[in-house]
Amino acid sequence: MTGVPAQAFSKHDHGACCRSVMNTARRLCVARGVRLTPVREKVLELLLESHVALGAYTILARLADAGFRSQPPVAYRALDFLVAHGLVHRVEKLNAYVACNQPQAGHSPAFMICSHCHQVAETVGKTRSGVLGKTAQAIGFDIQHTVIEAEGVCATCQKRAVS
Amino acid sequence: MTGVPAQAFSKHDHGACCRSVMNTARRLCVARGVRLTPVREKVLELLLESHVALGAYTILARLADAGFRSQPPVAYRALDFLVAHGLVHRVEKLNAYVACNQPQAGHSPAFMICSHCHQVAETVGKTRSGVLGKTAQAIGFDIQHTVIEAEGVCATCQKRAVS
DNA sequence: AAAAATAATGAAATGATATAACATAACTAC
DNA sequence: GTAGTTATGTTATATCATTTCATTATTTTT
Ligand SMILES: [Zn+2]
Ligand SMILES: [Zn+2]
Ligand SMILES: [Zn+2]
Ligand SMILES: [Zn+2]
Numbered sequence: 001m002t003g004v005p006a007q008a009f010s011k012h013d014h015g016a017c018c019r020s021v022m023n024t025a026r027r028l029c030v031a032r033g034v035r036l037t038p039v040r041e042k043v044l045e046l047l048l049e050s051h052v053a054l055g056a057y058t059i060l061a062r063l064a065d066a067g068f069r070s071q072p073p074v075a076y077r078a079l080d081f082l083v084a085h086g087l088v089h090r091v092e093k094l095n096a097y098v099a100c101n102q103p104q105a106g107h108s109p110a111f112m113i114c115s116h117c118h119q120v121a122e123t124v125g126k127t128r129s130g131v132l133g134k135t136a137q138a139i140g141f142d143i144q145h146t147v148i149e150a151e152g153v154c155a156t157c158q159k160r161a162v163s
Numbered sequence: 164m165t166g167v168p169a170q171a172f173s174k175h176d177h178g179a180c181c182r183s184v185m186n187t188a189r190r191l192c193v194a195r196g197v198r199l200t201p202v203r204e205k206v207l208e209l210l211l212e213s214h215v216a217l218g219a220y221t222i223l224a225r226l227a228d229a230g231f232r233s234q235p236p237v238a239y240r241a242l243d244f245l246v247a248h249g250l251v252h253r254v255e256k257l258n259a260y261v262a263c264n265q266p267q268a269g270h271s272p273a274f275m276i277c278s279h280c281h282q283v284a285e286t287v288g289k290t291r292s293g294v295l296g297k298t299a300q301a302i303g304f305d306i307q308h309t310v311i312e313a314e315g316v317c318a319t320c321q322k323r324a325v326s
Numbered sequence: 327a328a329a330a331a332t333a334a335t336g337a338a339a340t341g342a343t344a345t346a347a348c349a350t351a352a353c354t355a356c
Numbered sequence: 357g358t359a360g361t362t363a364t365g366t367t368a369t370a371t372c373a374t375t376t377c378a379t380t381a382t383t384t385t386t
Contacts, residue, residue, distance in 0.1 A: 006302050025265050035382085037334070056372070071337060076373065081334095092255040095372060097345095104175050110295050121304075126294045132313050133274050133288045139169050140318030141275050147256050149310040150295050155303030198353085200363070219343070234366065239344065246364095258343065258372095 006112060007101055009050030009154045013114065018048040024103050025087050034085065039068055043078040044087060044099060052117045053096035087141035091120060093149045110148035116157035146152070169275060169284035171214030171265055172317045179210040180264070188250050197248065202231055206241040207250060207262060213306050216259035230271045254283060256312045261285065273311035279320035 008018065027042055029036040036044075047054060047063050056075045064070035079097055082088035085101050086155045090096070091111055098120045098139075099111070110125035126133070136143050153161070170180065188207055192199040199207075209225050210217060219238045226246070227233035242260055245251035250266050253259070253275055261283045263272065270290075273288035288311045299306050316324070 004305070005298050009302055009304065035334080039214045039335085070337065072373070073337085073375095074335080077335080092312075093199075098232075101323050110298075112295070112299060114300075114304075115307070121302075123295070130293050131289045132275070132286070132311060135273075136275060136313060136315070139172055139174065139284075139290045140311070140321065141169070141277075141284075141315055142317075142321060143275075143315040145276070145314045147310060147312040147314075148295060149255075150299060150304070150306045152299070152304055152306040153303075153309045158303065158305060198363080202364085230331070232365065236366085237364080240364080286336095 005159065006121045007058070008119045008121035009112070009114070009156065018045075021099060021101055021103060028085065028103060032085070034081075039074060040078045040081050041076070042068065043052050044082055047088060047097060047099040051098065051121065053091045053094050053098045053113075053118070053120045055063070055094075055096045059097070089122070091149060093151060094113060094120075108146045108148070113152070114150045114154040114157055115147060115151055116153050116161075119154065119158055121154075169285045171282045171284035172275070172277070172319065184211060184264055185261060186265060190252070191248065191266060192262065195248070197244075200239060202226065203241045203244050205229055205231065206238070210251060210260060210262040214261065216254045216257050216281070216283045218257075218259045221283045222260070230263055244309075252285070254312060255310050257283075260298060271309045271311070274313070275312075275317070276312060276314045277317040277320055278314055279316050279324075282317065284317075 021095060022044065028037060042063060043059055046059055049112070056072070056079060060070060060075040061073060063074060079088060079090075083090055083097075086107075087100055088097050089100055089109050091098060091113065093113060095140075098111070100122075101122055105124075108125045110123050112121045112123065114120075125146055132146070133143070135141075182305055185207065189199060195219075204224060206222055209222055219235070219242060221236060222242070223233060223238040225238060231237060242251060242253075246253055246260070248266075250262050250263055252263055252272050252274070254261060254276065261274070264285055265287075268287075269306060271288045273286050275284045275286065277283075295309065296306065298304075
């Protein structure tokens with residue numbers, strides 16, 4: 001939980017992984033004076049179940065199963081809140097969402113998306129020093145947000161494919 | 164047209180910019196034995212009109228104005244073709260499309276999106292050597308495609324905002 | 327504690343983006 | 357000119373996301 005890169009594709013105690021993020025999220029919300037209401041917490045919990053990105057309507061369906069209302073805004077509002085507070089990230093390439101695994105830092109995340117097992121690993125993007133940052137600086141472009149995503153096949157799935 | 168980074172945000176002869184890309188596109192299609200049919204050429208032409216990304220339905224509307232059919236597949240098929248041949252790129256953050264300005268190279272593009280004037284500048288991403296590439300290599304992740312996009316404000320729009 | 331302000335949720339409708347499926351037409355190769 | 361292939365016509369539907377307005381819950385102010 002402390003700066004492990006691409007945790008999703010590493011062997012790890014996922015139970016601990018979830019609990020840790022969940023606790024951090026709760027602390028963060030208290031610290032910021034915002035409310036981690038039941039829907040919001042449930043959405044985060046759903047996303048923490050695995051490192052697979054979930055679409056808004058998948059989340060919506062699971063919320064419905066759990067007794068929440070089932071109109072689209074229910075999911076989108078919770079997601080908007082979680083994204084705004086850096087607890088969840090949107091994966092543009094997938095139109096889907098993953099729980100952040102380092103919710104404290106005001107980071108610009110980068111993702112590796114396995115197109116076979118659909119797991120998404122989060123790692124930190126070096127916005128300023130990368131090629132993009134350099135070019136931006138050179139032409140006076142002021143970067144506010146970055147989307148850095150790689151699609152490919154994770155090591156585990158590569159091995160599976162061979163056998 | 165020759166490796167100028169972030170051309171969209173530089174002063175340039177846009178007429179020449181368009182003609183050059185269009186000619187390259189035509190040559191490329193001939194070389195590859197594929198057909199740049201009227202719809203495909205028209206879509207590319209529409210995208211070349213400016214460095215602003217256009218959504219599929221905007222393109223569809225303009226196609227209709229130009230006398231083409233107006234069902235979604237008309238636009239999506241042409242876009243699929245152009246994207247497959249590297250003549251157009253999809254900007255994930257915007258769900259929209261821009262003409263490529265270096266259509267020859269099998270490059271992985273990076274984009275800078277001005278949230279004020281909506282122009283999109285293309286620059287080259289260094290997939291392998293960047294942080295993403297390094298991390299990928301470290302964990303054995305095989306990258307097939309990258310999405311690298313930065314949203315922010317271009318130099319011109321920053322100046323405008325001040326005055 | 328009551329009133330006012332703010333934040334969150336309920337509910338219906340619609341907007342925006344993208345694809346599936348199958349029929350027809352146009353090119354290409356032989 | 358027939359067969360194979362590629363492209364287009366057309367209808368329908370799938371998928372993703374927001375607008376709008378009413379109601380309820382929570383917090384703040386008095
Ligand atoms: Zn985990
Ligand atoms: Zn995998
Ligand atoms: Zn230009
Ligand atoms: Zn601008």
